[in-house]
Amino acid sequence: MCYRNSIIIKIVLFTAFVWLCLTSTILAWDSLPAEILNRTLFIKVGDVTGTAFAIDYKGKLYFVTARHVVAKSPKSNAIIQVRLSDKWINLQTIKTLFPPSVEADIAVFETGEKIPEPFKFTTIGKPGDILMGQQGWFLGYPWGIGSHFKNDKGKTIPFIKKGTMSAVDWTNPDAVVLYIDGFNNPGFSGGPIVFENLNSHTLEIIGVVKGYKEDTAKVLVNGKHLDTELLVNSGILIGYSIEHALQAIDKSQEKQP
Numbered sequence: 001m002c003y004r005n006s007i008i009i010k011i012v013l014f015t016a017f018v019w020l021c022l023t024s025t026i027l028a029w030d031s032l033p034a035e036i037l038n039r040t041l042f043i044k045v046g047d048v049t050g051t052a053f054a055i056d057y058k059g060k061l062y063f064v065t066a067r068h069v070v071a072k073s074p075k076s077n078a079i080i081q082v083r084l085s086d087k088w089i090n091l092q093t094i095k096t097l098f099p100p101s102v103e104a105d106i107a108v109f110e111t112g113e114k115i116p117e118p119f120k121f122t123t124i125g126k127p128g129d130i131l132m133g134q135q136g137w138f139l140g141y142p143w144g145i146g147s148h149f150k151n152d153k154g155k156t157i158p159f160i161k162k163g164t165m166s167a168v169d170w171t172n173p174d175a176v177v178l179y180i181d182g183f184n185n186p187g188f189s190g191g192p193i194v195f196e197n198l199n200s201h202t203l204e205i206i207g208v209v210k211g212y213k214e215d216t217a218k219v220l221v222n223g224k225h226l227d228t229e230l231l232v233n234s235g236i237l238i239g240y241s242i243e244h245a246l247q248a249i250d251k252s253q254e255k256q257p
């Protein structure tokens with residue numbers, strides 16, 4: 001099988017959906033621009049599927065996902081598969097990078113590709129710039145499902161869901177946890193968490209989806225609620241700060257001669 005890096009890179013770098021014009025910037029960010037949709041991909045690493053997204057950092061292109069999605073991936077020359085045109089396309093990477101703390105569920109694929117200019121509409125942000133109770137978005141491919149359009153056969157874009165920033169845990173500065181009131185599903189792991197910076201009025205990726213906090217189901221028996229061992233989705237999304245992805249990149253560059 002040949003590696004189709006150039007096809008994947010072109011799709012990431014260029015907007016394909018003219019119907020998602022950026023008129024929303026005139027009013028407020030009620031929706032997301034096409035740029036971040038095109039940058040969010042359905043991936044498979046071995047037999048594990050999830051979501052990944054592209055970022056530019058210091059002039060290079062990287063793909064960010066969740067650490068647990070790539071647990072079986074080698075640390076160098078890993079091959080990830082990207083779903084394009086209803087088939088899996090192989091993407092050759094150079095290195096698989098991880099943040100300093102193993103608690104941060106983030107992994108970064110280095111591609112070696114240089115980016116001609118930075119992404120304009122969804123930049124890298126910080127959780128500290130977001131207000132508690134603020135509305136944001138998270139993107140991904142639950143069970144591999146995305147949007148398909150009649151006039152662009154084979155092209156898929158991710159699910160878009162909204163959530164509320166509910167809490168941030170800075171106990172471990174190398175693994176800052178984001179808690180968002182939003183119901184995510186299997187397949188969102190590795191997807192971007194996007195909020196508007198209310199100071200600059202720009203959209204920013206502030207985190208990476210890990211999964212959701214589990215709860216135990218209860219059953220009603222003779223009018224009484226009884227605990228079970230059945231695990232269910234609590235409706236609280238768990239993510240980690242995107243800053244840890246940048247830490248992983250910086251840590252790798254420090255080791256280079």
